[in-house]
Amino acid sequence: MGNLDVDISDEQGPRFAWTLVDTVVISHSPHATDPDLVDLVVGTGVIEHSEAWPGAGPGTMPDAPRFALAEEDYRGERLLAALRNTRAWAQEWGVLVALDRFGREMGSHRVRLEVAEVTASVLGGPLVDITLADGGHDDRPSLGARRIWETWYQGFPTTPHQWASLDTRGRAEWLDLIRPHPGGEPDRTGGTHHLEGRFITDKPGFYCALGEALIGPGRWFGRRLDDLDDCLGGRHGVIGPFTLIWHDADVARNALNFTLDHGGKRTYFEEAVQLLESAGVTVVLR
Template sequence: MLVALDRFGREMGSHRVRPEIAEVSPSVLGGSLIDITLADGGDDDRLSLGARRIWETWYQGFPTTPDQWASLDTRGRAEWLDLVRPRPDGEPDRTGGTRHLDGRFITDKPGFYCALGEALIGPGRWFGRGLDDLDDCLGGRRGVVGPFTLIWHDADIARHALNFTLDHGGKLTYFEGVLRLLESRGVAVILR
């Protein structure tokens, strides 16, 4: 396991590596020592080259300003969500009040979850990456539970981006599924 630390020594994330022995040779140091050259085992779980920019951002410290993920493409946003995974100890839950969801950059599914995490519990925070996760998060121990009001600014951008069908009958879009789930968990959603 490769563990990445930020400049303060805090764990940013980890990545499973599977090195393979590429070469074994007598050591340049002599004696009975040997040198072993390792190579990446190469699997589909490998970080993309685009992830480097994300890791460099997080290396400076935990994100404190919103929308640092907004300029990333869909794969980059998904990789951003890999770093903002939930904390194992959970969050103290808050309820009530009004939260604002900035919809300007919700142009794909990962962008929705990046923006939602920021809106509900702050920059660099995780509130799911799919509907099952979102349902779990709204159930508690992730920082906020219903009832509360969510004002979704620029909602038409997300309505267009999340217009793919959720069910096999083709009647419910992902956007509509999100709205239904939020409302079922006591979230009053106001679209603007």
């Protein structure tokens, strides 16, 4: 049944709400007193949203609670209709989520799906197997993403330069998976960071290497200059002043030797260095 939002109230109004996550019907039976109703037993995960209702602690259940679905998700009904008549099915948006072996989300892509075939399930009983076809969308993962997801599937990267052997598109896919600084502690300032420049042969490589130098493997410090500007403003793990020693800087100087669309005279390499220095970073090119 997907996710369901449930309001919990008493005679004075709503107290708090639940989101029932990935709800599955385990069993059902006729209601004891009303033949038009059905009693359901469901399995679900619960996210509680406390509303700080006056006089009640978070999540305090009323003595006579009333439960009401706050929002209905009609995708389930549309799917059932499609199973009865696949020609009536319109393309549906979905999200393909890649999980690592610990169940943590690595990344996601929006996809368009079509019901191609419905057959009796190999598991038997009233179940059916649904074959979904690609409805076509430009944001689908590249074939190179498989190799990257297989690397991240083993867990969060802990060693640097695992992206270095990838081509430009593969490095962009790697950037899709890297994570912001988890937060919860003040930004670090001061000290010296070493930027390994021999692999910075394109823009994605610059941001992969910079995130590793400042925060650590698999960490985010932007994927374009606007992002970098935001990250240098704080709340991303490190903030100026600090010293950045850029090793083999000529590799990036040659690879990023192009100007931006606004017609500026500085190259992308020079823009990046200027942006770092304007945020209080002492950049040492070697």
